Amino acid sequence: MRVMPSDMTSPLCASHTVDCHVILVGSWSAMPEGRFQQSGGMGVYRCADRDELAPAVHTRSADWVLAGQELDDGDIETAVSGARAVRENVRLAMLGRRGDWRRRDRWMRRGCQVYLEETISLSRAAAALRAARALDVNVMDRVFSDALRERATGPAPHLTRRERDVLELLVRGLRNREIAGVLFVSENTVEYHMRHLLAKFSARNRLEVVERATVLGLA
Structure with missing residues (x-):
């Protein structure tokens, strides 16, 4: 050819x-x-x-x-x-x-x-x-x-210590079950913190949480 x-x-x-x-x-x-x-x-x-x-x-x-x-x-x-x-x-x-x-x-x-x-x-x-x-x-x-920076509006949200722990593992690509295992908590507890992270970052999903946290210097 x-x-x-x-x-x-x-x-x-x-x-x-x-x-x-x-x-x-x-x-x-x-x-x-x-x-x-x-x-x-x-x-x-x-x-x-x-x-x-x-x-x-x-x-x-x-x-x-x-x-x-x-x-x-x-x-x-x-x-x-x-x-x-x-x-x-x-x-x-x-x-x-x-x-x-x-x-x-x-x-x-x-x-x-x-x-x-x-x-x-x-x-x-x-x-x-x-x-x-x-x-x-x-x-x-x-x-x-x-x-991405344009998508991030307002000041960086205040995160609790446990929310920061969950965010750190989320950035590493872990799923809820894996995060629960690392933190020795239930999967329901991880889901609870995930809901708070989604709300605080005005994010629709986990990917947007990571992106906005990165832009704001929190990840």
Whole structure:
């Protein structure tokens, strides 16, 4: 199977200047046209067809798969599985809308290492991807933390000692039954404190409690 069409000849010739290879699956406003863009040592190759993904990852020795904001969870899972079948250490980066914090949080928990706003420029994306790879850290576009900060209204709530204990374990990802076991209390007691946390943070669910506590410096 031919991975890239003939119009890729020029970027292939310039590949010696690229040390961060990215395969784009889906769309990106920074690449409205064409199959290749290069910036800051990063080369981005658009994968126009799903059947091209695995060969492209292999041929380019891709460092990243970059998922467009329009892809659903199933599309992303398929892309990542296909890419890692041929290159185990390929990393996942994603583009998303500023207000879609649920998608961002879900995928950062599921192994996405870099999450960027869909309107980010090539140069800024290159800096984020190179930093994440060099330092082996997760990178989230600042606009998402700003959006979370905007959602947090009013002063930080006062928490009792036990509410702080529950919050700390909640941040670690424990469920109510597990929290009850750690604190040596009943699950009903944990649910009681959870109701208070939800009310104090004006949160609809556990995830929002953690997010707002983090923004307010309580987690």
